Amino acid sequence: MGICSDILQQVTYPGVVKAMEENLIEFILFCSCIPGAEAYKNVDHIAAITGILQPSLNVVMSAHIDEQQIKTRIHEIMQPFKERAIPMLWYLFPDARPTSLPMYLDQHGLINNGAEPGMALDLSLLPSTLTDIPVPEHFNIEEVASSNALQEWIHVSSIAFGGEPVAFDSEYGRFEQCLGWGQDRPYRRFLGRLNGKAIATSSLFLGAGVAGLFSVGTLPEAQRQGIGTAISIAPLLLAREAGYNIGVLQASEAGYKVYTKIGFRECCRIQTYLWAPA
Structure with missing residues (x-):
């Protein structure tokens, strides 16, 4: 992918x-290209409904609402999600x-889903190559480039984030x-293998002048071996090669220490509110 004209130069x-925020918005809008999805930019917010039963893929973002009209506007903004009975997240x-x-969100039945650190990294601080990162022997990272590899990526990711093996979700598979x-x-996925077995995932979204890191996960039996670090750095090295200077992400509690060791620094807190049909 070519270098966009608005590459962010410094972590300021x-x-x-x-x-x-703009990187996340562009990513969600990119995900809204699937059939049946809705996405729109309004004067006081941005919303997207992919229809996938995963709250993070049905969102409201960038809200700047007149407080004099806020109760009416929240009701109007939430109506499409409620009509489709789709779980969603409101990002703050x-x-x-x-x-x-x-x-006001609390008054309208949305539940505080907590806050995660927004983190950023100067990509020049990364090692020159992945060979500088200690990992187990016979571990390698490949970019997803086939339907079979994509199914493995989805399977590993579902275990890493869900905590237990789940049946393959055909609807989510069609979405990916x-x-x-x-x-x-702009969206690229990465799969880590140990002795040929898929055990780690990550993905990269290039947009808004920065490299967004997503979906970093490692199977429980493969953790604490440097694999999470390697699968995080691999996409960022490719972004740096493409001319990007800054990496960004939202950190889970489990991933925070890993990202800090890589060089990411917290620069904000991103709060989310959850709504789901009864």
């Missing part, structure tokens, strides 16, 4: 926080307005298949 606040980055928005793969696309 608040520019990197805005780019982090630091510049969400009004500052009392969490109170629709997003496609290839080095010319």
